[in-house]
Amino acid sequence: MPPIDRSHRTISLIGMPGAGKSTVGVILAKRTGLAFTDTDLAIQVREGEILQDIVDRVGNPRFREIEETVLLEVPLDDAVVSTGGSVIYSDAVMQRLRTAGPVVFLEADLATLEERVAANPLRGIARGEGQSYADVYAERCPLYQRYADITVDATAGSADAVADAIFRALP
Numbered sequence: 544m545p546p547i548d549r550s551h552r553t554i555s556l557i558g559m560p561g562a563g564k565s566t567v568g569v570i571l572a573k574r575t576g577l578a579f580t581d582t583d584l585a586i587q588v589r590e591g592e593i594l595q596d597i598v599d600r601v602g603n604p605r606f607r608e609i610e611e612t613v614l615l616e617v618p619l620d621d622a623v624v625s626t627g628g629s630v631i632y633s634d635a636v637m638q639r640l641r642t643a644g645p646v647v648f649l650e651a652d653l654a655t656l657e658e659r660v661a662a663n664p665l666r667g668i669a670r671g672e673g674q675s676y677a678d679v680y681a682e683r684c685p686l687y688q689r690y691a692d693i694t695v696d697a698t699a700g701s702a703d704a705v706a707d708a709i710f711r712a713l714p
């Protein structure tokens with residue numbers, strides 16, 4: 544795979560928890576020579592706590608404020624940026640990401656996502672009181688679609704195959 548076109552230096556990955564943003568992002572970074580940023584790790588380092596504990600301690604609305612603050616500050620130069628699934632609730636953040644380069648939606652079906660998330664029950668999801676994963680999926684899908692420059696299928700195929708599909712879809 545050749546080095547990334549310099550006019551598309553920052554590639555942001557969005558999608559539901561379990562879509563593979565973190566897994567695919569680092570593969571894409573290795574293959575393109577771009578840096579890699581997982582914004583969840585930036586949040587964890589800033590707060591000195593792991594994601595699930597932050598979400599449990601501060602609750603959903605406050606977590607989204609913290610996430611927005613971090614994502615408005617995180618450097619975006621020459622990087623693949625794997626975001627957290629709730630990033631699409633901030634229009635300001637999404638405009639910032641889109642200005643930096645293409646935003647890629649990792650689209651996956653509900654059953655696959657639920658299976659992946661269930662395999663790690665400690666994964667944090669910032670959701671409203673009483674909301675199921677399916678409710679969150681239904682609420683967010685239109686937002687992922689709204690902000691996506693590119694949509695790739697993240698259900699079928701390995702994480703490597705998804706990274707390849709993103710690379711091929713870059714303009």
Ligand SMILES: Nc1ncnc2c1ncn2[C@@H]1O[C@H](COP(=O)(O)OP(=O)(O)O)[C@@H](O)[C@H]1O
Binds near residue numbers: 558559561625697699
């Ligand atoms: N294309 C894929 N096929 C199968 N499993 C995958 C794929 N992409 C990611 N996974 C697995 O799904 C889980 C969630 O992946 P992760 O990258 O953490 O997703 P996200 O960052 O979008 O929440 C991990 O266990 C990962 O190994």
Ligand SMILES: O=C(O)C1=C[C@@H](OP(=O)(O)O)[C@@H](O)[C@H](O)C1
Binds near residue numbers: 628666667
């Ligand atoms: O979608 C969400 O509500 C969240 C997704 C997580 O990241 P991943 O999408 O990488 O799992 C993390 O940001 C946080 O626990 C909240």
Ligand SMILES: [Mg+2]
Binds near residue numbers: 583626627
């Ligand atoms: Mg992730």
